[in-house]
Amino acid sequence: MLKYLFARNEDIPPGTAAVFFGFSSIIWFVIGTGLGSFNAAKLAFPDFVMGSELFSFGHMRQVHVFAVIFGWISMAFAMAMMYITPALGNTKLWSEKLGVWNCFLWNVGLSLGLTLLWAGITSGREYSDFPWPIDLYIAAFIALPLAINVWMTIIKRRTQGIYTTNWFFGAGVFMVTIVFIVGNSPEWFNLTGLSEAYLTWWFAHNVLGLWITPVAAAIAYYTVPKVTGNPLYSHRIGHLHFWSVVVFYSTPAAHHLMSAPLPEWLKSFASVEGVLILVPAIAFVSNLLLTMQGKWHMFVENVEIKFTISGVLLAIPLNMQGGFQQTRAINWYVHGTGWIVAHAHLALLGFSTFLEGAAVYYGIQTLLRRKLYSLALANFHFWFLLIGFAIYWISMTIAGLIQGAGKIYEVPYIDVVIAEHPYMIARWVGGTMVFTGNIVWLYNMYMTARAGTEIPEGRLPHELAYER
Amino acid sequence: MAWKLDNPLYSMADEEQNNKAKHVWEGESLGGIAEDNNRLPQAVVWLLVLTVLTAFAITFPLWGKRPTAAIYADYIQLMDSPQVQAIADDKGKMEYIVKNAPVGPHKSEQDRHPLTMDDLRMIKDQVIELQRKNVDLEEYTVIGDKVVLANFEGPIKENGEVMRKQPWWDKGYTIDVFYVAYFCIAVLIVIKRLPHYSWQPDHSVAH
Numbered sequence: 001m002l003k004y005l006f007a008r009n010e011d012i013p014p015g016t017a018a019v020f021f022g023f024s025s026i027i028w029f030v031i032g033t034g035l036g037s038f039n040a041a042k043l044a045f046p047d048f049v050m051g052s053e054l055f056s057f058g059h060m061r062q063v064h065v066f067a068v069i070f071g072w073i074s075m076a077f078a079m080a081m082m083y084i085t086p087a088l089g090n091t092k093l094w095s096e097k098l099g100v101w102n103c104f105l106w107n108v109g110l111s112l113g114l115t116l117l118w119a120g121i122t123s124g125r126e127y128s129d130f131p132w133p134i135d136l137y138i139a140a141f142i143a144l145p146l147a148i149n150v151w152m153t154i155i156k157r158r159t160q161g162i163y164t165t166n167w168f169f170g171a172g173v174f175m176v177t178i179v180f181i182v183g184n185s186p187e188w189f190n191l192t193g194l195s196e197a198y199l200t201w202w203f204a205h206n207v208l209g210l211w212i213t214p215v216a217a218a219i220a221y222y223t224v225p226k227v228t229g230n231p232l233y234s235h236r237i238g239h240l241h242f243w244s245v246v247v248f249y250s251t252p253a254a255h256h257l258m259s260a261p262l263p264e265w266l267k268s269f270a271s272v273e274g275v276l277i278l279v280p281a282i283a284f285v286s287n288l289l290l291t292m293q294g295k296w297h298m299f300v301e302n303v304e305i306k307f308t309i310s311g312v313l314l315a316i317p318l319n320m321q322g323g324f325q326q327t328r329a330i331n332w333y334v335h336g337t338g339w340i341v342a343h344a345h346l347a348l349l350g351f352s353t354f355l356e357g358a359a360v361y362y363g364i365q366t367l368l369r370r371k372l373y374s375l376a377l378a379n380f381h382f383w384f385l386l387i388g389f390a391i392y393w394i395s396m397t398i399a400g401l402i403q404g405a406g407k408i409y410e411v412p413y414i415d416v417v418i419a420e421h422p423y424m425i426a427r428w429v430g431g432t433m434v435f436t437g438n439i440v441w442l443y444n445m446y447m448t449a450r451a452g453t454e455i456p457e458g459r460l461p462h463e464l465a466y467e468r
Numbered sequence: 469m470a471w472k473l474d475n476p477l478y479s480m481a482d483e484e485q486n487n488k489a490k491h492v493w494e495g496e497s498l499g500g501i502a503e504d505n506n507r508l509p510q511a512v513v514w515l516l517v518l519t520v521l522t523a524f525a526i527t528f529p530l531w532g533k534r535p536t537a538a539i540y541a542d543y544i545q546l547m548d549s550p551q552v553q554a555i556a557d558d559k560g561k562m563e564y565i566v567k568n569a570p571v572g573p574h575k576s577e578q579d580r581h582p583l584t585m586d587d588l589r590m591i592k593d594q595v596i597e598l599q600r601k602n603v604d605l606e607e608y609t610v611i612g613d614k615v616v617l618a619n620f621e622g623p624i625k626e627n628g629e630v631m632r633k634q635p636w637w638d639k640g641y642t643i644d645v646f647y648v649a650y651f652c653i654a655v656l657i658v659i660k661r662l663p664h665y666s667w668q669p670d671h672s673v674a675h
Binding site for chain 2: 240244264267
C-alpha cells in the first residue's frame with residue numbers, strides 16, 4: 001500500500017483501492033468476530049479472563065461493535081463502491097490515489113479509535129461511542145473522501161443513465177455524512193437529557209437505515225443481475241425501494257425510546273413509520289427474487305449468489321422483526337432484552353454481511369483477475385457463517401423472551417441469569433463458528449490472490465468452473 | 469421534460485420523452501447490466517396496501533398503554549375496608565382486592581398492570597389527593613411509586629387546559645397520513661414519468 005500512497009494517480013492500477021479495502025474489511029471482520037467470540041465467552045463463562053479492566057465486558061463490547069461496523073461492514077461497502085460505481089458508469093474510479101489514502105487513513109483512524117474505546121475513553125453514548133476528536137477524524141478522513149470519490153465517479157460516468165446501485169451509493173455516502181455529523185453533535189454541544197437521548201438514537205437508527213441497509217441492498221442490485229446475467233426485474237420497483245428507504249427509514253428514530261418521556265405524538269408518528277419500513281423491504285426482496293427467475297440453480301452452485309440470496313432472504317425476518325418489535329405493545333416486552341441483540345445481529349451479521357460477503361468475493365476475483373482459490377473453503381465459510389449466525393440469533397431471541405418475561409413478571413434478576421445461561425453458551429458457540437469461518441475466508445482470499453487460476457481477458461470469474 | 473396529464477395513471481410523459489427514455493434504456497450497457505420495466509406484481513401491491521393499513525392499526529397508543537391512576541382507584545377504595553383489614557398477609561389482601569373490586573371499564577388494564585399491596589400503599593395518598601381535587605384520574609400515569617400528570621398533549625378542554633388523556637389517535641397519526649399520501653403521490657409521479665410497463669426494452673441492442 002505504501003508505494004501507492006505517493007505514486008501518481010495514473011500509475012496506480014485500477015482497482016487497487018478496492019482490493020486494499022476488500023482485504024482490510026476481511027481482516028477487520030476476523031478481528032471483530034474474534035472480539036465478539038471473546039465477549040460472548042465472558043457472558044457464558046463469567047470467570048473467563050479476570051483481573052484486568054481492559055478485558056472486562058464494558059471495555060470490550062464497543063471495540064467489537066465498532067470493529068464490525070466501521071471495519072468490516074463499512075470497509076466492505078467502500079470496497080464495493082470503489083469497483084462497482086465505476087463499472088456501472090463504464091469508467092474508472094475518479095481517483096485511485098484518493099481511494100488508497102482513504103483506505104490507509106481509515107485503518108489508522110479506526111485502530112486509534114478502537115484503542116481509545118478499549119482504554120475506556122468514550123463519549124458514553126451507545127453506537128456513537130467514539131470521543132469527538134475521532135468523530136472529526138472520521139468525518140474528514142473517512143466519510144468525506146469516500147463520498148467525494150463516489151460522487152465524482154458518478155458525475156464523470158460515460159453513460160447517460162445511472163443504474164439503481166449507484167443511486168443508493170451516491171445517496172448513502174451523502175446521508176451517512178449528514179447522519180454522522182448531526183448524530184454526534186450532542187457531544188460537541190454538550191446536549192443532555194432527552195435531546196441527547198433522541199439524537200443518540202437518531203444516529204444509531206439512521207446508521208442502520210440510511211447507510212447499512214441501502215448500501216447492502218445496492219450491492220445485491222449489482223451482484224444478482226451481474227452474476228446471473230438476468231436483467232433486473234424492474235427499474236420501476238427500484239424507484240419505489242429507493243424513495244421509500246429515504247422517506248420511511250429516516251423518520252422512526254423515536255421508536256427506540258418508546259418508554260422515554262418524549263411527546264407521545266412523536267412516538268406514534270415514529271411507530272407508524274417503523275412499520276412502514278416494510279415497504280422498501282417488500283420492494284427490495286420482490287425485485288431481487290423475481291430477477292432470479294430461471295437461475296435458481298445458481299443459488300446452489302455459485303458462491304456470490306448463494307451469499308447474496310441468503311442476505312436477501314434474511315431481509316424478510318429482519319424487517320418483520322424490525323417493523324413490529326418497535327410498536328408499543330411488543331416493545332414493552334422486548335425492550336432492553338437479548339431480543340434486540342439478536343435483531344441487531346440479524347441486521348448486521350445476517351442480512352448485510354451476506355450481501356457484502358458476495359461483493360468482496362466477487363470484487364477480489366474480478367479485480368485481481370484470479371478465480372477463487374477454493375470453492376470447498378468458500379462453502380465451509382458460507383455454512384459456518386450461516387449456521388453460526390442462526391445459532392446466535394435463535395439463542396439470543398429465546399434469551400430475550402426469557403428476559404422479557406422476567407422483566408414483566410418481576411422475576412428476581414439472578415433467576416433470569418440462571419434461566420438464560422444455556423442460551424449464552426449457545427451464543428458463544430454460534431459466534432465462534434462465525435469467527436472460525438472468517439479465518440478460513442481470509443486464508444481462501446489470500447490464496448486466491450497468490451495462487452488463484454488466472455482469469456483470461458474478456459471472461460468473468462463466475463463463467464469459469466471451480467478447480468478446487 | 470414535457471408533461472402529459474390526460475391519462476396520468478397510464479403515463480405522465482409525452483411521446484417524445486418516452487421515446488428518448490426508451491432509446492437510452494435500450495442503447496446503454498450499464499457495466500453489463502440491463503433492467504426490465506416490469507410493474508409491481510399485483511399480489512405485492514396488495515401486500516403493500518396491507519402493510520400501510522397494519523402500520524396504523526397496530527400502533528395505536530391503546531396497545532401497550534401505561535397504567536393510569538384511574539385503574540387503581542377502586543383498589544384503593546377497598547384497601548381500608550374491614551374485610552381487607554381482617555386479612556393478615558399482604559398477598560391475601562391483594563388477592564381479595566383484585567377479586568372483589570367492581571368490574572369496570574378498566575378491568576383489562578388492571579389485568580395487564582398487576583401490583584402488590586406495597587405498590588398500592590405508595591400511591592394511595594397521591595390518588596386520594598387527586599380525587600379530592602376532583603381531577604380526571606385518567607390524565608395521571610402511575611410510574612413506580614409516583615403518580616404524575618401524563619405526558620400527552622391532546623385537544624384543548626373547555627377550561628383552556630390541554631387534555632392529558634391517552635388518545636387512540638393523535639397528531640402523530642395525522643402527520644403520518646399526510647406523509648404517506650405525499651410519498652404515494654411523489655412515487656406515482658416518478659414511476660408514471662417512465663415508459664408504460666407494457667413496453668419492455670430489447671436487451672439485444674446494447675448487450
